[in-house]
């Protein structure tokens with residue numbers, strides 16, 4: 001106990017120091033690192049006070065949005081939930097987040113913990129604290145300099161699921177994820193989420209231009225507690241429970257985010273909430289939460305820039321960028337693309353050649369920016385997409401883009417560190433919610 | 446076009462078809478991408494897109510073939526490209542590569558240019574020795590031997606080559622050693638290269654180039670791309686390459702910015 005208290009104090013001190021240096025935005029991992037060094041049992045101890053379960057959300061794409069939706073759903077049902085703030089999906093980020101909320105004796109009070117974890121860190125976490133539940137979204141090529149191989153990522157998720165004690169929710173349309181069902185411990189329940197048969201043909205929109213085998217494939221059967229997405233339009237959806245809708249139909253409901261990816265995330269979150277809540281699952285609370293949950297920062301977030309909407313869209317791998325272009329391609333606006341190559345962005349920019357940029361041909365790209373702004377411009381040249389200009393400096397790029405397209409809607413696609421920088425710059429000009437305010441404290445209903 | 450073919454992003458429809466009679470321009474150039482499904486996971490299909498686009502811009506007509514395991518190998522071949530894959534992909538293509546080995550060796554001897562990246566570079570060597578000491582034979586077109594390694598060599602790279610500066614990104618666990626007479630593709634100015642110790646990167650024999658560089662390697666290094674296109678044009682037409690003047694200012698900016706960042 002004494003050791004944990006020391007860890008909390010040391011971690012809090014480091015967090016304050018990081019804040020003062022201005023390095024604390026977007027889920028700084030440093031304070032978590034300090035606490036982890038002081039007390040390796042920190043996580044297990046801190047989470048021991050969480051009563052109804054520790055839920056891990058993982059997979060290549062959609063973790064942040066889905067986690068936020070799941071937390072909103074559970075809170076709408078009156079549950080107290082601890083979660084890590086948007087995007088800090090490493091173990092240390094989770095600890096950093098906990099430090100904010102921990103009393104000095106180092107134990108969280110909450111009904112549930114819902115944690116977004118990167119595939120590699122999810123396993124690290126599970127070794128310290130076996131999750132009661134896991135929601136596994138998808139496996140796609142990610143930043144290969146970090147994850148090395150898709151097969152490797154799939155193995156990480158399989159191992160994570162194997163360490164889960166009570167229930168898992170799996171994507172029935174992702175062959176890497178649905179085969180995990182065969183690898184679970186005895187007695188662990190499985191729920192599925194996926195696309196309703198009526199839109200099975202749109203599956204391709206959720207996957208990148210991929211090299212995985214196109215073997216004839218039938219998804220596993222879905223029952224009355226498995227959620228299947230049936231979209232009505234780009235923002236409105238139904239969740240059908242079971243292949244024959246034998247469990248009923250939820251909705252229609254209109255999300256604040258557009259696109260099929262947001263809708264499948266909502267379906268995954270709803271299916272998981274239903275599993276966690278059991279008989280307490282209520283349709284009215286669910287619809288209210290889905291209707292009101294705002295997109296996490298940088299994930300389709302809309303900022304009011306001089307009276308015109310500016311959408312900030314985080315892109316980090318081929319599947320994610322492809323889905324983003326599919327979502328927004330139907331409404332071309334003035335666009336800027338900012339590509340950095342720090343560790344958090346992926347240092348290898350090869351992946352840009354696995355994204356189809358032709359949806360941008362109609363209006364072209366006004367400006368490319370970031371450290372690899374010229375590589376982005378070159379990539380667009382090979383897809384015959386017109387590029388207005390390239391300014392690698394983000395500040396200069398953003399100012400120019402805003403000035404030259406002042407009176408029209410705008411969209412900025414950006415990698416992670418570019419997003420953090422641009423969001424800070426936008427915050428100096430416009431009204432932008434502070435980073436990390438997405439995660440209200442545990443203990444609040 | 447086989448239904449196994451993958452989409453090469455940006456490439457126009459029908460780019461696998463021969464030119465219409467009278468529409469051959471300066472000549473047809475047949476390009477073969479080896480195992481695009483299994484061995485091009487790191488954006489390496491971008492090399493094929495780059496070559497096809499530049500062949501077109503130089504006034505020739507590219508015919509882009511994709512070779513899949515078990516399929517007949519194309520009759521006419523002027524340029525061959527291969528990329529990097531996962532370990533599972535490498536296993537899938539090994540038998541097929543043995544099946545077409547003689548044909549590839551014959552084409553290499555005839556001066557058909559080949560660009561083999563990462564995993565395919567290793568398979569074009571003499572052998573790959575696994576971490577537990579097993580020897581997996583390669584094609585032996587390049588006199589290099591690769592030793593499996595626990596540690597991965599990852600990061601941005603700058604080379605000096607006979608085709609100017611070359612920038613790219615390496616991500617490999619094998620450590621490659623050149624045979625006594627084998628020329629390297631380039632000298633490492635930043636990064637690790639073949640093995641992190643002798644300053645060499647890749648290998649070149651005749652018109653066959655092996656390299657670890659993704660990026661993909663060709664778009665940002667257009668001099669190298671045009672070297673391959675030139676050799677292919679000569680092979681295809683039997684007469685010297687007749688290039689157009691292309692505007693490569695964007696590629697030059699992308700390349701030189703990396704050179705300045707990494708070697709100052």
Ligand SMILES: [Zn+2]
Pocket residue numbers: 487529563564615616617657659
């Ligand atoms: Zn590689």
